[in-house]
Amino acid sequence: MGEGIGCGDPPADVFRWRRRRLLQGAAGGLVLGSGLTACGPAARPSVQDPVVTVVFQPHLVGMPSGNRQTAVRLVNEALAQFSSHGGSKGIRIRPVFSLGTTHTLAALLAGSGPDVVSDWVYAPFVDHGLLLPLDSYFKRDAVDTTKWSRGQLDVYRRGGQTYAVPAFTGTVVYAYNQGLFDQLGRPYPTPAWDAKGFVDVCRSMTGNTGGQKRWGGMLYQWDNTLGNGAGWVFNAFGGSVMNQSGTKGTLGSPGSLAAGRWMFHELYWPQICANISTPMFWQLMPKGLLAMEPIGSWSLVQKVLGYQGLKWDILPFPVLPAGRTTLGNDDFFGVSSQSKHPDAAWSVVRWASLGRFWNTFNIKIQLLTPARNDLWDYWVQTVQQVAPPLRGKQLQWFADAAVHGYALAPQYYRYNNAVATSAVGSWLFKLFTRTESSVRTAFLGADAQVDAIEKRGKAGTGAARAASRQLAAARRAGGTYTFAAPTRHGLGVAAHPDAALLTRQTGGAYQLVGDGASVFGVHDNCAFAGSTALRTPASFTCRLTALRNETCPQLSPFAAAGLMVRGDLSDDAPMVLVAATAAQGVGVVYRPLAAQMTARQPAASPAAGAVTRKPPSAHANALRRPLWLRLQRSGQTWTASSSFDGTHFTPVGAPVTLDMAAGWVGLYACANNAPFHGHGTIQAGFDHLGGFAPATVVQVGSPGLPV
Numbered sequence: 001m002g003e004g005i006g007c008g009d010p011p012a013d014v015f016r017w018r019r020r021r022l023l024q025g026a027a028g029g030l031v032l033g034s035g036l037t038a039c040g041p042a043a044r045p046s047v048q049d050p051v052v053t054v055v056f057q058p059h060l061v062g063m064p065s066g067n068r069q070t071a072v073r074l075v076n077e078a079l080a081q082f083s084s085h086g087g088s089k090g091i092r093i094r095p096v097f098s099l100g101t102t103h104t105l106a107a108l109l110a111g112s113g114p115d116v117v118s119d120w121v122y123a124p125f126v127d128h129g130l131l132l133p134l135d136s137y138f139k140r141d142a143v144d145t146t147k148w149s150r151g152q153l154d155v156y157r158r159g160g161q162t163y164a165v166p167a168f169t170g171t172v173v174y175a176y177n178q179g180l181f182d183q184l185g186r187p188y189p190t191p192a193w194d195a196k197g198f199v200d201v202c203r204s205m206t207g208n209t210g211g212q213k214r215w216g217g218m219l220y221q222w223d224n225t226l227g228n229g230a231g232w233v234f235n236a237f238g239g240s241v242m243n244q245s246g247t248k249g250t251l252g253s254p255g256s257l258a259a260g261r262w263m264f265h266e267l268y269w270p271q272i273c274a275n276i277s278t279p280m281f282w283q284l285m286p287k288g289l290l291a292m293e294p295i296g297s298w299s300l301v302q303k304v305l306g307y308q309g310l311k312w313d314i315l316p317f318p319v320l321p322a323g324r325t326t327l328g329n330d331d332f333f334g335v336s337s338q339s340k341h342p343d344a345a346w347s348v349v350r351w352a353s354l355g356r357f358w359n360t361f362n363i364k365i366q367l368l369t370p371a372r373n374d375l376w377d378y379w380v381q382t383v384q385q386v387a388p389p390l391r392g393k394q395l396q397w398f399a400d401a402a403v404h405g406y407a408l409a410p411q412y413y414r415y416n417n418a419v420a421t422s423a424v425g426s427w428l429f430k431l432f433t434r435t436e437s438s439v440r441t442a443f444l445g446a447d448a449q450v451d452a453i454e455k456r457g458k459a460g461t462g463a464a465r466a467a468s469r470q471l472a473a474a475r476r477a478g479g480t481y482t483f484a485a486p487t488r489h490g491l492g493v494a495a496h497p498d499a500a501l502l503t504r505q506t507g508g509a510y511q512l513v514g515d516g517a518s519v520f521g522v523h524d525n526c527a528f529a530g531s532t533a534l535r536t537p538a539s540f541t542c543r544l545t546a547l548r549n550e551t552c553p554q555l556s557p558f559a560a561a562g563l564m565v566r567g568d569l570s571d572d573a574p575m576v577l578v579a580a581t582a583a584q585g586v587g588v589v590y591r592p593l594a595a596q597m598t599a600r601q602p603a604a605s606p607a608a609g610a611v612t613r614k615p616p617s618a619h620a621n622a623l624r625r626p627l628w629l630r631l632q633r634s635g636q637t638w639t640a641s642s643s644f645d646g647t648h649f650t651p652v653g654a655p656v657t658l659d660m661a662a663g664w665v666g667l668y669a670c671a672n673n674a675p676f677h678g679h680g681t682i683q684a685g686f687d688h689l690g691g692f693a694p695a696t697v698v699q700v701g702s703p704g705l706p707v
Contacts, residue, residue, distance in 0.1 A: 050090075052092065054115065086355040087347055122332050126164075131163040134162050137346045147354055149402040167352070172401075203216060216273065217274070232408045236325040238322035246411065251444075285307070314398075512669045519668070542628070544562060544629060546684060546685030548682065559582045564668035580610065580623065582611065636658055640652040665691065
């Protein structure tokens with residue numbers, strides 16, 4: 001298996017445990033960290049040795065165990081090998097684990113950021129001047145840049161300078177449900193499939209199963225702006241989303257128009273292809289309601305767990321008119337421009353991206369694909385050894401896209417990405433809803449708006465810096481928002497009071513404002529207004545009257561509001577919520593134990609009918625009609641339900657068992673990481689509260705940055 005994990009050889013039971021837990025547990029994230037030293041002679045450094053703070057994204061160190069202590073121990077052991085495996089002696093690493101882009105960016109802007117930055121969204125960091133150029137280090141250390149996948153460094157270049165290096169080289173392929181093809185008597189698609197072949201599969205596999213719609217396929221896109229996630233389609237037709245500098249829209253080019261007509265005329269309008277707005281799209285494949293879906297190499301652990309019981313395999317993306325293109329990632333390591341030890345920080349960056357040890361550690365522990373091009377064969381072999389369900393799968397297609405350089409990294413508009421993508425989204429919304437029947441008209445309209453927005457230059461940077469000053473003030477006032485002293489609550493200002501989030505209106509009505517990143521994974525980030533839950537057994541209700549976007553035309557499909565009960569106000573507390581989501585219906589999200597991953601249950605009909613797929617106009621209410629929500633407790637069992645009239649309630653999902661000795665109950669709102677997806681801040685309206693009153697108003701996790 002190559003190099004060991006800790007000082008010396010790892011105990012054999014580590015590998016047995018890893019294989020067993022890969023198939024038993026949900027992937028977890030980490031938030032604990034401590035100062036670390038190298039093994040061997042450097043284990044007792046002097047006080048003058050530089051301490052380099054390194055932020056790691058959860059999925060870079062996430063463990064498929066749910067056991068945070070074990071996960072932290074393994075990561076600590078790995079980092080302790082820094083000096084003996086290609087790092088520099090005399091440097092100490094202090095790791096912290098980020099809760100997301102918002103947290104890392106805001107910490108840097110507030111002056112409390114790390115020396116080494118790692119994140120999955122590159123553009124905002126270089127836009128704000130937070131990364132040092134690395135070309136002088138490349139030259140000084142004679143770095144062989146060909147070790148990285150072809151074209152990967154192009155993602156991190158601005159103005160002739162390179163500001164980051166790959167954290168890993170992620171690529172996207174198609175997974176397809178062979179069992180469903182067998183059931184319907186259809187031949188499997190082949191790696192040589194093209195645009196027509198893709199459409200034929202979608203058309204032939206779309207239908208109905210058990211009264212539910214079955215989709216033939218799904219295109220890869222992160223949101224309905226089509227800018228980041230679906231850029232591969234435009235390039236594969238010879239077009240592009242924007243020019244190379246990101247300052248002009250190019251959707252009106254011939255290749256882009258051809259790509260748009262293919263998507264809308266042949267896939268979306270005939271309704272044979274799902275997208276990110278399709279309700280519960282992430283659950284369709286395991287339920288047999290989707291024939292094929294795109295998956296990133298970074299999500300293999302989750303997919304293996306979700307595909308248990310399925311017969312499935314892997315295909316490359318189709319060969320479109322301009323060739324085969326797929327999506328890559330822009331996850332990066334960079335040196336903070338604020339670092340007091342830039343040379344030491346560069347040593348850590350070089351070791352993490354080019355060093356064999358950290359690459360192979362991530363491969364062995366969580367199947368993460370390598371940054372180095374020469375480790376792809378090792379990745380395929382190791383993954384098939386560590387994860388038995390992946391044996392025999394065509395994993396080489398992940399490697400093929402990286403080695404042959406046809407993985408396209410996400411694209412970002414240069415100056416005002418959130419506003420520009422929102423403008424594109426408003427035009428595409430017209431196409432999705434058929435209020436505009438001409439792809440050409442919509443694309444040219446989007447280009448015109450993008451060009452006007454980008455001509456403003458750096459007009460949008462002031463708001464982010466103003467927000468950082470607010471966060472710095474919150475930290476000085478006693479919050480925990482700092483990288484220098486990580487706590488159990490990670491990097492967020494966990495549960496700091498913010499009464500401005502809630503407005504009390506007449507007749508017992510409330511309006512809650514939310515701009516949090518998400519309630520998903522190990523850490524929550526949302527607005528919460530409630531009180532302690534003292535009644536046993538307990539029944540809590542509210543009526544949700546409004547869910548709208550306060551600041552931007554486009555409402556995120558994941559923006560949500562509803563009723564939440566949590567064990568405490570820390571961001572990783574056990575909790576359960578029932579909520580309406582802008583384009584995903586009504587559902588239940590819960591965390592069974594502190595620091596574990598959340599799980600989600602979809603709603604039963606007819607509750608989902610209360611929510612529109614998208615608001616009909618800017619800032620409009622996403623609810624078709626008011627919706628009652630209820631959470632009831634009997635011992636440790638919680639049951640969620642919803643109603644249109646407050647009398648006749650329909651169960652939402654199955655009962656949930658939680659280990660919550662004491663709890664809080666309240667209203668909840670979250671805008672889905674608004675600053676970096678152009679979705680703005682949401683307003684949620686509530687009335688008819690039963691069983692509680694919102695006496696405490698907090699931001700669980702740190703607040704997002706305003707658009």
